[in-house]
Amino acid sequence: METLCLPAGEESLKLACDLLRQGQVVAFPTETVYGLGADALREDAVRASFAAKERPADNPLIVHVADRRQLEGLCRVTDTAEKLMDAFWPGPLTLLLEKTLAVPEVTTAGLPTVAVRCPQHPVALSLLRQCGLPIAAPSANRSGRPSPTKASHVYEDMRGRIPLILDGGDCRVGVESTVLDLSGETPCILRPGAVTAEDIARVAGGCRVAASVMHPLREGESAPYTGMRHRHYAPRAKMTVYVGAGERVAAAILARYDAEENAVILARESALPLYGDRRVYSLGETPEEGARLLFRRLREMDEAGASLILAQGWKAEGKALAVMNRMARAAAFDVIQLPD
Ligand code: TXA
Numbered sequence: 001m002e003t004l005c006l007p008a009g010e011e012s013l014k015l016a017c018d019l020l021r022q023g024q025v026v027a028f029p030t031e032t033v034y035g036l037g038a039d040a041l042r043e044d045a046v047r048a049s050f051a052a053k054e055r056p057a058d059n060p061l062i063v064h065v066a067d068r069r070q071l072e073g074l075c076r077v078t079d080t081a082e083k084l085m086d087a088f089w090p091g092p093l094t095l096l097l098e099k100t101l102a103v104p105e106v107t108t109a110g111l112p113t114v115a116v117r118c119p120q121h122p123v124a125l126s127l128l129r130q131c132g133l134p135i136a137a138p139s140a141n142r143s144g145r146p147s148p149t150k151a152s153h154v155y156e157d158m159r160g161r162i163p164l165i166l167d168g169g170d171c172r173v174g175v176e177s178t179v180l181d182l183s184g185e186t187p188c189i190l191r192p193g194a195v196t197a198e199d200i201a202r203v204a205g206g207c208r209v210a211a212s213v214m215h216p217l218r219e220g221e222s223a224p225y226t227g228m229r230h231r232h233y234a235p236r237a238k239m240t241v242y243v244g245a246g247e248r249v250a251a252a253i254l255a256r257y258d259a260e261e262n263a264v265i266l267a268r269e270s271a272l273p274l275y276g277d278r279r280v281y282s283l284g285e286t287p288e289e290g291a292r293l294l295f296r297r298l299r300e301m302d303e304a305g306a307s308l309i310l311a312q313g314w315k316a317e318g319k320a321l322a323v324m325n326r327m328a329r330a331a332a333f334d335v336i337q338l339p340d
């Protein structure tokens with residue numbers, strides 16, 4: 001199959017809608033990462049998206065909608081969910097809600113809940129409005145690869161597998177949406193994103209973060225978040241993340257770098273001069289910049305053939321939780337905590 005990669009515009013959007021209505025798979029930009037869209041209510045379309053990604057069938061998809069009205073008939077919207085939608089939609093917040101029979105089991109991997117989100121990107125919104133379908137969209141990477149934050153990343157992973165990629169430029173947020181479980185008394189974050197626990201608590205009166213966000217599952221422990229069972233955000237290189245006072249982190253990274261062959265450094269912009277002429281990549285300065293750049297840097301460092309990534313992280317809290325969750329997973333939880 002030939003894969004077209006077209007700038008998002010009137011004509012390419014129309015083509016995307018036609019393809020989606022035929023049950024085909026189309027990649028499109030959202031404010032978080034690129035998604036691999038398919039008609040959420042059509043089993044064959046959803047299966048095609050699982051196949052293009054090589055995604056295990058037991059990992060459910062997020063259903064994207066143009067607005068709240070489109071949820072009618074798909075799920076039961078609770079009062080807390082209403083409040084959260086008022087505050088954060090359109091935006092990077094995914095809610096888990098009890099599903100109706102209208103949503104096929106393939107979309108939710110047999111779960112009784114469906115994940116729903118209204119994205120904030122103008123191209124995603126135009127596409128959803130124009131095609132009028134709820135769109136199931138996992139991140140548009142091949143399973144196990146870092147999520148795509150540029151159209152060229154999608155092309156690398158999906159070339160020959162899907163008919164169309166809509167190019168809407170670089171994604172603003174850079175890590176996937178916050179996934180929020182609303183089944184308990186207090187909302188619980190299963191995957192942290194740009195909408196933080198503090199943001200949610202202000203609206204919902206409280207918010208927990210699942211322990212599995214920063215810790216590997218223990219033997220025999222069941223995954224609260226189905227995505228946890230699967231390998232994620234894995235660069236080809238091994239990776240270690242260092243957190244703590246800047247000069248201590250730099251000293252630890254330098255010692256390790258100089259003792260290894262073929263290592264690269266991923267560090268705060270302001271720390272780059274500390275590493276002299278070693279192979280170093282910038283993660284920006286703030287946790288938000290880090291989130292925007294991380295997946296792109298992981299791809300670049302893989303391309304450069306690095307075998308070890310030595311990364312400077314942030315303290316895993318507040319706005320930094322999202323980027324640190326991805327860094328910890330990319331490093332298979334090899335996170336070294338140095339004194340502050
Ligand atoms: O920002 C995002 O959320 C992006 C863009 C494209 O919208 N999408 C995305 O989709 O990250 P995906 O499929 O890569 O990640 C969705 C995660 C999966 O790991 C899945 O396990 C979890 O959400 N999920 C989906 N439905 C669920 C459900 N009913 N219960 C628990 N977890 C669910």
Ligand code: MG
Nearest residue numbers: 138139147176
């Ligand atoms: Mg994904």
